[in-house]
Amino acid sequence: MPSHGHCDDRLDQRLMMITAFVFVSAEPDRVADLATELADVEGVSEVYSVTGDEDLIVVLRVREHDELTDVVTRHIAAHDGIRHTRTSIAFRAYSRHDIEAVFNIGS
Numbered sequence: 001m002p003s004h005g006h007c008d009d010r011l012d013q014r015l016m017m018i019t020a021f022v023f024v025s026a027e028p029d030r031v032a033d034l035a036t037e038l039a040d041v042e043g044v045s046e047v048y049s050v051t052g053d054e055d056l057i058v059v060l061r062v063r064e065h066d067e068l069t070d071v072v073t074r075h076i077a078a079h080d081g082i083r084h085t086r087t088s089i090a091f092r093a094y095s096r097h098d099i100e101a102v103f104n105i106g107s
Helices: 006-015 028-039 065-076 096-103
Strands: 018-026 044-049 056-062 082-089
Touching (some): 065 082
């Protein structure tokens, strides 16, 4: 299928990635520093401080499950101040922005 522009290329790359959400419970005095440290980990696309049972939500985008395992166990969970993590892998993304981008090809 021919590429219809830069937006399509980014969408195709994101569709080929594994997206996971790592819910992090942390020591209270480490939350802000951990957020900054985790944002610098390769494979991490975003880190959010949140309310609720967890302190941070880390959004990962990687190409392979082995890479996901490595990032979560060696590069996230190993940080000082993390009490525990819980990881959920996304099956499918539903985003009005991405859907609109596909249908606005050439606009």
